[in-house]
Amino acid sequence: MKIGIDLGGTNLVVALCQESGELVTKQTVPTKIGDPEGLKADMKMLAKKVCDSKGISYKHVTSIGLGVPGSFVKETCTFEFATNLEMSNVCFADTFKPDFDVPVYLDNDANCAALGEALRGAGRGMRNVVMITLGTGVGGGIVIDGKLYTGSNNIAGEIGHMVIVAGGDQCNCGRRGCLERYCSANALVRMANEAMDGGAEESSLRALRDAKGKLYGKDICDARDAGDALADKAFDQYCDYLACGLANLINIMQPDCIVIGGGVSGYGEKLLAPVREKTAREQFKVGDKATPIMVATLGNDAGLIGAAMLNR
């Protein structure tokens, strides 16, 4: 059995998984922000609790993996820093001893989600998988030959900070024109706002924006579903940029599949259909074998399962 831990800014979740990655049970407590000793004690307590609840001896646990937000040093199993946890330089290597005398692995939460989806979710059975997460920002993770690829300094996979519009929109990372500026949920909202502000076209989104003060990605999707032409145009523009980014990733890496996660992926087939068609048109391929593009299937469990499956 393996234990996977998702250290989030709100909740701490600990899961017991089969060696294959199948989730057996999980337990959640609120994350003790700014209290590293309390946090470690909670982790250990929950690790024991998930085993106890299934009558599993601690000796049958072979490894423990942690998905963390922010920066870390994999080699020493040390979490360095994340703004929303209000703690720094916390080493987890000995946290579970003596009850669990096993290796403790650590990686960032986006990478863990990618590994989980690649091994047990939408990418199951594939060797090389790229996951892209479309949320407030755009994140990613790369799995090669069934293992996380993290590159030099363990910071590979910053897919959102690939520039697709040289000299374009200013990104928080300092570059201009990053994919994140065109494919986050916020970007979809911006495109709708710009369309409204740049013209007089009628749209149900105008009244909604006035009423709510602010639009969300889902509002654009809902308006599009209801037949709103402006929402449809903004969404089409969003899909063009996303397909541009995906075709870039494919031309460089030719993964066996691309998995899309994050809030925007909740739009499901209505997102996938246009994105698949646009991407297939732009990507290098053999014959008509376009790279499969799927939505993530594990939801919040992806990071937990991926953390459990970390192995170096």
Add this chain to the structure above:
Amino acid sequence: MKIGIDLGGTNLVVALCQESGELVTKQTVPTKIGDPEGLKADMKMLAKKVCDSKGISYKHVTSIGLGVPGSFVKETCTFEFATNLEMSNVCFADTFKPDFDVPVYLDNDANCAALGEALRGAGRGMRNVVMITLGTGVGGGIVIDGKLYTGSNNIAGEIGHMVIVAGGDQCNCGRRGCLERYCSANALVRMANEAMDGGAEESSLRALRDAKGKLYGKDICDARDAGDALADKAFDQYCDYLACGLANLINIMQPDCIVIGGGVSGYGEKLLAPVREKTAREQFKVGDKATPIMVATLGNDAGLIGAAMLNR
């Protein structure tokens, strides 16, 4: 010992290499265009000749690798098609039997060059290397953990067809704004031409263009060396785009180093200095550890050595 073969549109080169990849000796004949049987006979003849010339028994050869232009099927060791060779569907699996009863591997020439540079050239000692070739077009190759990464359908590494200017210049591949349109040797010439045509600025390149009818990448570099301000501006613009592409590759893959080959790399440190500085500013890094960027060191031998080192 290993044998590496570079099947080019002009010459066929066959090399004998140590198991480590060190080149021992090589022989060259003109490529028999449109004559697959003659080509195979030449390959075998040269393979025997390089061994004979060093008194190496054919039994001591452990593998043979071919770098080919155009499309191929790795699994069956079959070269499918390349315009400039005027032949199609040539299988090399049995070409060297019975004299050499060893596995025959095959990959594209750009990938072979990347593997050669990663193992024995500028990337020697590094695990993960991305090579980018700046010539008439922009090519590339990816080496992960000391092995070629070719992805699904063996067509990964099309770095030149990553869009960096969405909706930009039309590329031959069908996309718009590909790196190849901004970072090939031709792109550098185009930037100088556009600067001349778009303004009245004085430049030694005007007279040169009138005299030669057409400029080449080296002309822009030479003019810049001689203090030509317009050439310097065009070159600076070229370096901006190249740094954009390299920072994209780094943010996605975080290789241990990037190796630059192809004609433009002949400009050496004068290319590297600005590109390193611009790339370091844009890439994700830990502290100030920017990704090393080097020029290729093996020249035309890179593909030969890489072919010899193919192993799957």
